[in-house]
Amino acid sequence: MLAHELILAYVLLLLGGLLILTVYTEMRRRRFEPPAARDRIFRCQNCGYVYTDDPDVDLSRCSQCGKFNPPFEF
Incomplete structure (x- = not known):
């Protein structure tokens, strides 16, 4: 034992x-x-450009074509 x-x-x-x-x-x-970024991810529905913006923004303007887009959901 x-x-x-x-x-x-x-x-x-x-x-x-x-x-x-x-x-x-x-x-x-x-x-x-480094701490994780709090920005939200957006993908333009018009041109497909992927970009980030502040976390309190519900619709963000695409810097490539100017279309407003909702945040991208994974």
Whole structure:
């Protein structure tokens, strides 16, 4: 029974270390990565041009052809 307990403790220790390393890496990545842009994505229904605009805009004018477009939904 002692061998089974040692193997279980070894596996749990390795998994715990992996979990701590994953959390630490994710925290570092979030700290140094630039924040996600809040802009909305628009695709012109007339010419197909893809562009961004402020998040509070419901209709945005295409800079290529001037047509107003709703935000693009993925």
